[in-house]
């Protein structure tokens with residue numbers, strides 16, 4: 001039976017038992033008609049159709065940065081090339097959302113928070129929405145000249161990568177329904193593993209267009225490395241302090257390597273100076289340091305959780 005507020009709700013006020021009985025033909029027809037009503041899976045409802053404060057607040061927070069960009073754009077506060085600037089802002093938001101979507105599974109395991117999984121599909125769809133808005137803003141920046149946009153995408157490698165990433169996100173979005181999940185069976189999981197290569201393509205797109213200052217893409221790369229390392233951990237270590245400590249250290253070193261390699265191979269900026277800046281924490285935290293600190297905090301969570309559970313047990 002459908003959940004309250006979604007399709008057939010059981011006996012409505014004024015309805016008699018006979019009307020909902022499976023024995024009487026006309027009422028049953030009425031029941032069937034109601035059950036067949038298209039169900040709107042509003043993103044703030046849980047699977048049972050009840051309002052979910054968790055989903056509603058995550059949705060609100062996920063939409064806020066986009067609303068801020070829309071506001072700045074609408075009020076002429078986006079600089080001399082407003083659509084270009086807005087495309088950049090929304091590109092960054094898209095990547096952050098993609099990363100948050102990817103981090104839901106580790107968060108569930110590390111924080112032992114099964115309910116958080118409810119927001120994964122929603123975050124994935126929000127990511128797709130931002131990616132489409134990013135493309136739309138780029139088209140607007142090109143004065144709506146679709147032929148020019150298509151030729152730019154075909155000719156510039158970083159745009160081609162972005163386009164492939166967007167196509168990938170669209171395929172994942174289109175197959176994110178319960179019906180598609182059921183229809184595809186095991187293939188669904190295999191298909192949705194493509195989110196990792198999509199994230200890597202998006203990352204290369206991000207790096208190439210950022211050119212000389214790759215602080216933000218390096219930080220994102222660090223979190224992607226953390227995620228990939230976490231995924232390779234045996235299941236029993238994925239929520240253990242020791243396993244997470246190892247992941248934090250490897251991810252931070254990986255971030256240092258990515259940053260060094262980028263400056264050494266793609267720019268004229270002395271890579272050694274950037275490398276040394278990682279140790280100079282008084283002058284601001286470099287991406288590798290932020291990844292290390294975040295990773296260490298994640299590693300502390302299982303211990304804290306156990307302590308809290310122990311205290312609760314002791315006071316009960």
Ligand code: HEM
Nearest residue numbers: 088091092094095131135138159162163165166202206209
């Ligand atoms: C058809 C697909 C896409 C096109 C045509 C496109 C186009 C662009 C362009 C033109 C820029 C540079 C704006 C500028 O400074 O001139 C850019 C930046 C960016 N794009 Fe895309 N993009 C696409 C897909 C994506 C996707 C799928 C993602 C994320 C997964 C993404 C994330 C980014 C990011 C993070 C930036 C950098 C923003 C910044 O500089 O802060 N893009 N994109």
